[in-house]
Amino acid sequence: MNPDEEAREWDAATYDRVSHIQAEWAREVIDRLELRGDETVLDAGCGSGRVTKLLLEHLPEGRVIGVDASASMIEKAREALPDDRTELIVSDLLDLELTEPVDAVFSNATLHWILDHRRLFQRLYAALRPGGQLEAQCGGIGNLDEFLNSLENVNGDERFAPYVRGIASTWNFASPGDTEIRLQAAGFADEHCRLEDRLEKPREPREFLRTVCLGPHLERLPDELHEQYLDAVLEYIPRPLTLDYVRLNISARRPSGASA
Ligand SMILES: C[S@@+](CC[C@H](N)C(=O)[O-])C[C@H]1O[C@@H](n2cnc3c(N)ncnc32)[C@H](O)[C@@H]1O
Known part of the structure; x- marks a missing residue:
């Protein structure tokens, strides 16, 4: 993995508390999975x-393999999930190696954090059994455009500019067309991608911004500027904080009989 792309640690306890928006999105993605209830599903x-638990509810006889690059997230997930039906692994998805292929891959609010989608889809394809389903949702092209434009004004402030300039490349908000091409290149079939606008109002705006949207910005700022930066963002952006999310829904299948 490129050191510039190293996955960051998350404040897992706060994320768990404030991520009701992600949990709502996830329910719809889980509903797209064609499950009998006894499968093994990868939560990428x-x-x-929090969302893995929702997925497990659809697998009364099955199990989930949860993979995340953040050790603090995996530790939190371990507290929430039953040992007998969950395997949890700290790994970058770009380095994913499973001992046995899974029946389906599910992913919510994650894939845009990974810049190399070509390799990502190769790893997810390799994790699936022939005929297995991929259902995912992540940020797509145009995601948070208005929010990020407003943020530019705060980022130009002389207190913050030396640290946060050029941060736009932190995410990969891909288009449906590019994603379908990358899925095909990885070997997937029946690929279908579509965008969906979602305007969301976080219940705890400051903590939501701190933990979810502005993690990469705060990571670059010295600790003593964190609260000033959050103050500046909240002052600049009209209330109630409304985030202009654009979600990229991804559906595809590994062809039956396809070899590795
Ligand atoms: C917004 S959270 C979503 C978590 C969960 N899927 C949900 O819907 O609540 C994004 C997650 O992606 C993980 N992540 C980011 N880059 C990753 C990578 N390269 N490999 C594995 N996990 C990664 C982060 O550690 C974080 O837990």
Whole structure:
């Protein structure tokens, strides 16, 4: 993995508390999975386990393998999930190696954090059994455009500019067309991607911004500027804080009979 792309640690306890928006999105993605209830499903970027728990409810006889690059997220997920039906692994998805292929891959609010989608889809394809399903949702092209434009004004402030300039490349908000091409290149079939606008109002705006949207910014700022930066963002952006999310829904299948 490129050292510039190293995955960051998350405040897992706060994320777990404030991520009701991600949990709502996840329910719809889980509903797209065609499950009997006895399968093994990979939760790619399982985070604190809040969403993994929802997924497990659809697998009364099955199990989940949760993979996340953040050790603190995996630790939190371990507290929330039953040992007998969950395997939790700290790993970058770009380095994913499973001992046995899974029946389906699920992922919510994660794939845009990974810049190399070509390699990502190769790893997810390799994790699936022939005929297995991929259902995912992540940020897509245009995600948070208005929010990020407003943020530019705060980022230009002389207190913050030396640290946060050029941060736009932190995410990969891909288009449906590019994603379908990358899925095909990885070997997937029946690929279908579509964008969906979601305006969301976080219940705890400051903590949501701190933990979810502005993690990469705060990571670059010295600790003593964190609260000033959050104050500046909250002052600049109209209230109630409304985030202009654009979600990229990804559906695809590994062809039956396809070899590794
Ligand atoms: C917004 S959280 C989503 C967590 C969970 N899926 C949910 O819906 O609540 C994004 C997660 O992606 C994980 N992540 C980011 N980059 C990753 C990578 N390269 N490999 C594995 N996990 C990664 C983060 O550690 C974080 O837990």
